[in-house]
Amino acid sequence: MPKKRRYKFNPETLAYEIHKIPLRAKFSKGFIIFLLSILTSSVYYLVYTRYFGLETPKMMTLLRESEELTNKLDLMNKRFKEANNSLLSLQMRDNYIYRPIFGMEEIPLEVRDAGFGGVDRYSYLKNFDNSGILTRTAENMDILYKKAFVQSKSFDEVVLQAKNADKLALSVPAIPPVNIAGHRIHFSSSFGYRPDPFNGHYRMHSGIDLSGPVGEPVYATGNGKVVEIGYDFFGYGNFILVDHGFGYKTRYAHLKTSLVVMGRQVRRGEQIALMGNTGRSKGPHLHYEVIYQGRPVNPLNYYNRDIKPDEFLAMVTPKG
Ligand SMILES: [Zn+2]
Structure with missing residues (x-):
């Protein structure tokens, strides 16, 4: 692309000469335009997001992803609650049916809850706000894991006793x-x-x-x-x-x-x-x-x- 030239009339030489803009002036002009454009876009961004409540496309993508994650975690926590309920019914049957059959003592709920029981057994499964949901999901997983561990240990004992059932029957x-x-x-x-x-x-x-x-x-x-x-x-x-x-x-x-x-x-x-x-x-x-x-x-x-x-x-x- 040919360079665009500016000509200026010189009254002394009575001729048009190539007008030279000093380098400094050139730069300061460019800088001011740059600043202005940044300012304009900032104002535009602010008006766009603050006053119209709109999101930039990238932000929208992030928000959507975050929402999806939250929903998934929400679902996971609901599943935890279901799993917890199943586990609870297993614990009850274990304590009041399986273990007594073989003359084994029940396992106290405090032990079974592995220190997570407390006043409200389901408190950790409520209040789904976005901020703590990840922490709570991790906690729920931990709780279920520990409870399941205690339960599986108990079943191991019951199985062992069941294998000895004929011996038990003759020994009582x-x-x-x-x-x-x-x-x-x-x-x-x-x-x-x-x-x-x-x-x-x-x-x-x-x-x-x-x-x-x-x-x-x-x-x-x-x-x-x-x-x-x-x-x-x-x-x-x-x-x-x-x-x-x-x-x-x-x-x-x-x-x-x-x-x-x-x-x-x-x-x-x-x-x-x-x-x-x-x-x-x-x-x-x-x-x-x-x-x-x-x-x-x-x-x-x-x-x-x-x-x-x-x-x-x-x-x-x-x-x-
Ligand atoms: Zn006596």
Whole structure:
């Protein structure tokens, strides 16, 4: 493109000469135009965005993307809420159905919530404002992850117990320790608080008493291992403690003689002792305890009181 030239009439030479604009003037003029254009566009931008509430295309794209993300996070949080509800129902079934079947203690909700429970279990799933939604989504994920971890651990335990279910069924102290179907035995004292037979003081009786003749066979009430054979002059007299596993132990006290040795594996119905009158006893009887998770429980809840003589005899193997 040919350069555009300006001519100026020179009165001295009477001729048109090429007009030269000084370089400095040229630049300052360009700079002023530049400034003006920036100013104009700024004013234009301000008027466009502030007064008309319009967005520039780039801003609009960003806003749209941000809105899409927010919607996705919103959806994710709703899914978290659903997952949380499913997990909650699993936790309930685990605590009140699965674990009790196998004699396992429930897992407290505080433990299950992994420290996220608190006053409002769903507070973290509310108030979807844009500012904190990302943080909250991350938190929700964390909460669900930890809860699910506790739950899966619990299911592992339940599965393990289920695999041992047949063993458990044979180990639970589920038969009477003496032949209650026969005419020789009578029930003489129940579990719980009662006046002491020696001094009348009201105190806890940690088992049941079954009276009968000295020498009457005493049977192990579930599979297990003899973990203690002792003599307690002021209390149990001759006694045997059997550990059945799964949290169960049984004690047989005031025995005349023990027929087993320490560490012996015994089977349900196997005769392990002879009834006696040793220790703190006012007449021949068996004091029988069922201990679950370290606490004495009522043995009557563990066996059928209406058992028939032939049914009982079918379950036991007397010695000799
Ligand atoms: Zn007793």
